[in-house]
Amino acid sequence: MSAAAVTWPFSALEEAGHVCGFSLAELTPFGMGHCACFAVPSMGLFVRVGHSGNEQQAVNAVAFAAACAPVVDGIISPADIGIPQPLRTPDGPVTFWPLLQKEEGDVDYTWLGTTLRELHAVRDIEGMKVVHRQTNPALKAARLRSLKAAPHVPDWVVAACDKMMSNIQELRERVMPALRSGLIHGDVYPANVARTVTGSFLVDYDTAGAGPIYWDLAPAMVSHRRFGTSAESLDRLYAAYGEDPRDDESFWDVVRIREWGAITYLIDQAAKSEIYCEELVTRLIGDRPWRSLDELRQHTSMGTETGR
Template identity: 30%
Template sequence: MDAAFTEQRARALLALTDAAGSAADAELLALGENAVFAVGGLVAKVGRDASLVPRARRELRVGAWLEDCGVPAVRPAASEVLIADGHPVTLWHRLPQAVRPASPADLAKLLRRLHALPAPGFGLPRRDLLGGVERWLRLAGDAVDPADADYLRERRDGFAAATAALTPHLEPGPIHGDALPRNVHVGPDGPVLVDLETFAVDLREHDLVVTALSRDRYGLDPEAYAAFVRAYGWDVREWEGCAVLRGARETASCAWVAQHAPGNPAALAEFRRRVASLRDGDPAVRWYPF
């Protein structure tokens, strides 16, 4: 991974593409696994490193497939991935300005439509929720306590085995993989799914545990969670496997924050808060989005 993946680096990569317009005038929308820029009527996603090229290609196929299925989602503006110094760049139609924030109920309605679909005609991976743990901990380096890193590795291995042994309540199939209201955009025509890079074919419960965890860890209003359950039609907390998927996601979330710890005291403090709550076995300690 490019550890120096800054806004300036991403702009330089964007400038190497032919279809991005003026990179200097592009508006940065987000900087994470991708740098996301608004460029005129398009959105350009610049991948952090070359290893993300296959995922970028898959995300474009998912966008086209959802369009064919009539599921409201962000639409690709080009069918091929552009390559800039090895980094993937994908182009998307820019969505109109949001009319309001997305709610958990908006997300639930979209998940119902998605979860009604059979698997597409192209391959989708399993939801490798824990696959990034080693990479994120490696990026954290000496900024985090080695004992905490080893603890998360042990949790990763245990929850990976436990997840593989789960018996689902719902029929497995296509899932979003990171089903949060922040990945729903509510425009004049209603809610649409965005950030399609984690699409997979796996347990549908993956998409539901996210909101249950938001209720327990991130301060989601219980009434908003109840609206999510009503809109979807089932509460994943009734499923005996819920605690396993929750534990896997908590492990991944801790490691994800760790990668931001070098040079970022707020990230380090949040990492320590999360790991301490897991070590203490306290499922109610408040975590803060990062």
């Protein structure tokens, strides 16, 4: 193997393969971001590789899944690979999950409401030590530096992002401590709901743990306001959950934090891509519909960047 190939995540995957008995040639990539995801179809495994330094995040995900799967139908247990998880490698933690056979279809919001109600009702699980992770304010300076260095990013966009990230931090500090907390998934967007022939499941537990329950109920409202999810879907979700948060002003504060967070995510990409910068501007300046990340990835993968 060439030296170029033995880099993250492949260096960690190579060690995982030695332990579990698969080769890198068997892997099917599923995407890279804050972690790298691969399938091993021959073994029925879904493999997630975190960056070095994110070991606790992987520990939290495994602990959450192992504790909640027996009592919440929509949570998946980690795969049994015969060794404790996560597998710790010098190049990042590796976790292993059952490979789901997904099928096409919209999110079942009645199912989602029921699943979130069951999850939020979980109490006092022995060994549960996970803590809900919030956005690290220390990232703000680095993000602003990357925007300022990008020649295609106007100065007013940098200033608007600076103000928005300050507003997020202020709102978090003022609102979040007073909210009712429970055990939450932490990232309940449609991309993290997997429909399969045996039912639906919430996946991706990297931000699961103790946190405000509105954190799980707000993403559906963001999807409605920004991506066209129907009002009827919201009604089904909150009816199945047994509580409608829309009459609580603090819920709308969480919606605002979640929407700003969805804008903040684009800052890193906007510094490198004019397509993402255009979407960042759209999200900053008004109430126009947003393009999904899948749409943006499709545009960039098809070579539709300005200047290509």
